[in-house]
Each structure stands twice: as structure tokens, then as C-alpha cells.
Amino acid sequence: MSSALLAIGRRRTTAERRRDRERDIIRATRELFDERGTIDAQIDDIAKRVGINKALIYRHFAGKEELFALTLVDYLGELDERLQEVDGPRKAPMNRLRSLSEVFVDFCLEYPAFADCAMSLLRKTGEELFGEITEPVMIKLGNAMAAALDRISTILKAGQKTGVFDEVDTDYLANHLYTQTLGAMHMARMGLIVSRQTGDKAHPVVHHADISTVRATAITATLATAVGRKALAGTTPAKPGPKALKTSTTRSTKKATARRSPSSTAGENQ
Structure with missing residues (x-):
């Protein structure tokens, strides 16, 4: 075998080893995320989990933020697989959106570090x-996000065609629903609700947030936001136009004439 072919083989092997190590680092990062959360996952701990020197991590990734972004890509890949399992074009758009919302919310509850990581980038x-x-x-991260967002956008377009969802830009609304749900999941992550106690010495009171309530509210909020202004249709009486006013006046005149007595009518005809 020529020296040139041997060199190509060595380069290919080196590239494969590099990709394997990157996968190991991302896998270790996600494991620490799931165990401790994003704040307590340190580069030193990630390196120890993989069994390498910390300096090697910076040879593969530009920094901590880039490593976290690729870990988010890994989360998003699993999320999209779950979304695909429950989605189906034959379902009604409202049921499709509900199914995807349930999967998304449950994924955030199962992996709180995913929501933390996603929110930190936002x-x-x-x-x-x-x-x-x-x-x-950035391209990998964008493609991973777009896969889930495009799935939502497709459902919103189907709902608009059937008259179920509001006529707004579906790409914008998909991004809005993604961010809205992450915000709700942050409440579940904190587990706290703040209110004000009444009385002479009013002061803030902290309550524990019920996770099942947060979950149900987040799903309902997704569906309600998708329906949007259509939910308000018919709640406010529309002002009658000129044609409607004319028709209404004519009907009122006829009813008044019908109620008039025969004697008065006869008198008028004389």
C-alpha cells in the first residue's frame, strides 16, 4: 500500500476518533445535566466523566457555551423523535397540537436541564x-430547533385551512409557542408561586406550585394561543351596517302596522 493511502487511512481514523470523543463529551455533559442541572455541571466534572484532561475539551469545542449548545442539539433530537411518534396528518389539527404540546411539556418535566439550557440560549x-x-x-442548533418548530408550523397551517386556528404567521407562532412553554416550565422548575397576603401588614407569600396544574395550564395555553382571536368571535355584538338597519326598520314598521286596530286602519283609508 502506498504511503499516500496510508496517510489517508490515518487521517480518516483520526477524524473518526475525534467524532467519537465529541459524542462521549456531549453524552457526559447531558448525563451531568440530568443529574445536577446546568449550573452545577462543570467542565472539570465533564472531563473526569469522559476520562480525559480538561484541556482536550477545549480542543473539540470553542467553549462552554458551544458544548452546551451541542448538548441542547442532542436533547432536541430526542424530543423530535418523540414528537414524530405521536403526530399524524390524519388527526384533527387541534388533537395534533394537543398531542405535541403534551409531549413537549412532559419532556421538559422529565429533563429540567433541557428547559434550563434552552432558556439560557434564549x-x-x-x-x-x-x-x-x-x-x-449554530447551523446544527438551528436545524435541530427548526425540525420541531416546522412540525408545529405544519399543524398550525392545517388548522388555519379548517378554520380552527387564528390567521397569523405560523413560523412566528410556532416560535412563540416554543418560548411560551419553556417559560411555563421554568415555573415548574422553580416550583414557586408568589402572592400578596391581605391585611394591615401585607407581605409577599410564597406557595409551592402544583406541577400537574402547571402542566395542564401550559397545554391549555398552547391551544388557546393557537386559536387566538377566533375564540373572541361572536362575543361582542357587531354593529349593524346601513343595510341591516334598513331591514330592521322595515320589519319594525310592518309589526307596528299589524298591531294597529281595524277601526284606525279604516279611518285612514277614508
């Missing part, structure tokens, strides 16, 4: 993300 501007994450990783 708090950053696009300029900040591009400063911390390389373009190839």
Missing part, C-alpha cells in the same frame, strides 16, 4: 451567540 442575542458559538454549531 436569553442571549444573536450577536452574543455568534461570538461564543462557531457557525457550524
